[in-house]
Amino acid sequence: MKRLQVAALRNGTVIDHIPANKLFKVFAILDLSNCTETITVGNNLNSQTVGKKGIIKISDRFFSQEEANKISLIAPKAKINIIKEYEVVEKRLLSLPDEVREIVQCVNPACITNHQPVKTFFNVVTENDETHLRCHYCERDVKLEEVKLK
Amino acid sequence: MKIRSLVSITDYNKEEILEILNLAADFEANPNRKTLDGKVIATLFFEPSTRTRLSFETAVNRLGGRIIGFSDSMTSSSVKGETLHDTIKMVGSYADAIVMRHPLEGAARYASEISPVPIINAGDGANQHPSQTLLDLYSILKTQGTLENLKICLVGDLKYGRTVHSLIMAMSHFNPSFRFIAPDELKMPDEYKDFCRKNNIPYEERTELAGNFDDADILYITRVQKERFLDLIEFERVKNVYTLKKSMLEHTKPNLKILHPLPRVNEIAQDVDESPKAYYFQQAQNGLYVRQAIVSKVLMNVPIF
Numbered sequence: 001m002k003r004l005q006v007a008a009l010r011n012g013t014v015i016d017h018i019p020a021n022k023l024f025k026v027f028a029i030l031d032l033s034n035c036t037e038t039i040t041v042g043n044n045l046n047s048q049t050v051g052k053k054g055i056i057k058i059s060d061r062f063f064s065q066e067e068a069n070k071i072s073l074i075a076p077k078a079k080i081n082i083i084k085e086y087e088v089v090e091k092r093l094l095s096l097p098d099e100v101r102e103i104v105q106c107v108n109p110a111c112i113t114n115h116q117p118v119k120t121f122f123n124v125v126t127e128n129d130e131t132h133l134r135c136h137y138c139e140r141d142v143k144l145e146e147v148k149l150k
Numbered sequence: 151m152k153i154r155s156l157v158s159i160t161d162y163n164k165e166e167i168l169e170i171l172n173l174a175a176d177f178e179a180n181p182n183r184k185t186l187d188g189k190v191i192a193t194l195f196f197e198p199s200t201r202t203r204l205s206f207e208t209a210v211n212r213l214g215g216r217i218i219g220f221s222d223s224m225t226s227s228s229v230k231g232e233t234l235h236d237t238i239k240m241v242g243s244y245a246d247a248i249v250m251r252h253p254l255e256g257a258a259r260y261a262s263e264i265s266p267v268p269i270i271n272a273g274d275g276a277n278q279h280p281s282q283t284l285l286d287l288y289s290i291l292k293t294q295g296t297l298e299n300l301k302i303c304l305v306g307d308l309k310y311g312r313t314v315h316s317l318i319m320a321m322s323h324f325n326p327s328f329r330f331i332a333p334d335e336l337k338m339p340d341e342y343k344d345f346c347r348k349n350n351i352p353y354e355e356r357t358e359l360a361g362n363f364d365d366a367d368i369l370y371i372t373r374v375q376k377e378r379f380l381d382l383i384e385f386e387r388v389k390n391v392y393t394l395k396k397s398m399l400e401h402t403k404p405n406l407k408i409l410h411p412l413p414r415v416n417e418i419a420q421d422v423d424e425s426p427k428a429y430y431f432q433q434a435q436n437g438l439y440v441r442q443a444i445v446s447k448v449l450m451n452v453p454i455f
Contacts, residue, residue, distance in 0.1 A: 110275050112256040116234050128344060137256025138277055139158070141341065 012037070012059040014081040015071065020044050022075045023054030028149055029070050029103055030063070037061050050077060069097045073104065073147055096124050100133055105148045111138040120150070154448050155262035155269040159280040159316045164323040166447075167287065173443035174288050174436070176455040181439065185446065185453040186215030192245035193219035194237070195272070196228060196252040201412065201434065202272050202281070206249045209441035218245060235264055242266040247449055250274075268448040276312055281444055282411055283316040285437040290368055292436065293407040293429060297324040303363040306372035306392060306417060308332040309339060313411045314372060318342055318351075328353040331362055333388045335379060359392050364401045369394070370409045371417055389416065396421040409433050 018026050023043050032039060038059040047053035062082060071078050072094040082090040100122040106113050113120045113135070122133035122142065133142040156162070162170070177183075191210045195203050198221060207217050218241075220226045228237060234257060241248055242265045250258055251272040258271035258278065273279040291297050302321065304314045308330050318328065328346065330338040330353060337355065346353045356362045363369050374392055379385035393416055394408070410418060410430040422428050446452045 108255060110253070110255045112234070112252075112254040112260050112274075115254055116260075118235075118256075118260050127348075135256065137259045138275070140255070 008086055009040075009057045009059060009083045010086055012057060012061055012083055013063060014079075014083060015056045015058075016053070016079045016081065017047060017050055018054040018056070018075045018078045019050050020052035020054050023056070025074045025149060026054075026056065026071055026078070029074060030067065032056070032058070035061065063092075065092070066097065068092055069095060070100075070103060072096050073100065073144065074149075076144075096131060098124055100124065103149055104133065104142070105150045106135045106138060106140060107142050107146055107148065108135065108138045108140040111135060111140065113137055153262070153265070153268050154450070155258075155265070155271075156280050156444055156448055157258045157262050157269065157271045157274075158278045159283045159320045161280070167284070167320060167323065170284055170440065170443045170447060171288050171291055173446065173452060174284075174439040175292075176453075177439040177442040178436075180455065181212050181442065183212070183453050184214035185451055186210060186213035186449070189215040189246045189449065189451070190244065191215050191217055191247050191249060191445065192241045193217055193221075193249045193272075194226070194241060194251070195219070195221045196223040196226070196250070196257075198222050199251050199273060202251065202279075202437075205434075205437045206270075206272060206281075206441050206445070209438055209445055212438075213442060213445065215246075215445075219249075234261065238265045238269075247445065249445075270444060270448055276310060278316065279312060280316065281437065281441055282313055283320050284444065285433065285440040286313065286317055286370070286409060286411070287320055288436050288440050289407070289409055289429060289433040294367055294405060297321070299325050300367040301327050301329070301365055302368045302370060303329045303331055303366040304338075304370050304372075305331045305359060305363075305394075306374050307336045307378060308372070309336040310375075310378060311372040314338075314370065315342055317370065318345065322346075322349050322351060326351060329356060329362065329366070330354070331356045331359055333357060333374070333384075333392070335384070335388070336374065359394065360398055363406075365403065366406055367403065368407055368409060369402075372411065373413070373415055373417055392417055393419055394422055395419045396425055399425055399427055402427065 020043055040057040043054040044052045068080050080092040081088045102119050112118050121136040125134045238261045247268045249270045249272050252274050255275035255277040258274045262269040271278055308314055376385055406427050407429040408427055
């Protein structure tokens with residue numbers, strides 16, 4: 001039998017296949033520092049799909065699709081499994097949201113959002129099979145790999 | 151009812167662009183109307199821009215409106231640390247519309263979302279300057295008799311020049327073809343070339359100016375700025391290659407007109423000014439009529455001609 005690298009979860013959410021260097025960004029985007037439930041984190045685990053991977057298991061916490069979609073900004077290949085009584089009851093597919101508010105910083109140093117108390121707002125735009133965020137204010141395009149969280 | 155601000159040229163569709171241009175022609179024929187009698191327009195210039203400010207203020211004055219505002223943020227309360235939010239809320243409670251120039255990109259869009267009155271963007275950093283684009287279109291329409299099917303050569307700083315980027319967007323409604331003439335350092339960014347491809351707008355790229363615009367209807371020249379170059383020797387070379395001289399106009403089309411958003415430095419030699427093909431000073435004057443049209447439209451106060 002395959003030995004689990006991280007202890008099994010009874011009820012909650014498993015976020016798996018996070019690239020190892022993105023683990024803490026996922027932590028931040030879901031605001032897990034302020035989560036009071038039990039969280040088990042593993043990083044630099046061997047993975048066949050992403051090389052070294054990270055995994056986050058959160059007890060008794062279930063994310064809305066909107067929250068889950070935030071993860072796709074950082075780790076589009078991450079898998080989200082909902083666990084009930086040790087069983088995977090749902091595998092949630094990630095999709096990019098249409099709009100991204102507040103969590104991402106604009107890369108343009110001259111953008112109003114980097115100087116005044118203005119909440120950031122990006123539209124998710126797909127052109128020529130490439131997806132990027134377009135700042136609603138300064139209209140600058142931000143590539144997904146350039147995304148900086150606030 | 152939604153407040154109609156003008157932040158970006160893409161806020162207007164083809165019909166609205168043509169409506170502004172028709173209205174500008176009416177104002178050119180009859181610029182002194184008292185349709186803004188009793189209206190107060192604020193001109194908030196957080197960075198100086200004498201030409202744009204005077205043009206807007208003249209437009210309002212010729213329509214009988216009154217002006218409040220400042221021409222430099224050093225004389226406004228933003229120097230005390232007031233946020234743009236508070237300045238706009240305050241001025242929006244005094245004036246019927248706000249014309250605004252700001253050094254930060256996106257400032258006008260933000261202002262339009264919090265202002266109780268329409269915002270007219272008179273330039274937000276390197277982002278948008280829609281009244282310039284509309285006066286460029288008006289100048290093209292006036293000199294060519296049409297906006298359709300024109301060959302337009304864009305010359306100079308095509309990388310950072312916002313006027314040329316906005317012009318591509320606005321002209322995309324009118325079936326143009328473009329030739330981009332720029333040094334390698336200042337070539338047209340890919341996103342605008344992608345935009346052309348997607349909209350079936352033909353374009354070519356050249357690095358030499360001489361001999362590359364004999365088939366053009368419009369030659370739109372922008373300033374090549376020294377600070378864009380890492381290598382000053384390269385700047386000196388490029389600067390001379392991109393200077394338009396009168397002798398270069400010999401084989402050009404009779405209807406060719408030369409446009410430039412001004413200020414000009416050395417990219418157009420002075421001897422070009424005497425050519426009937428030089429149009430940049432009239433272009434600046436056209437800005438007055440176009441701005442009369444813009445202010446009238448955002449205030450829904452269009453006179454009947």
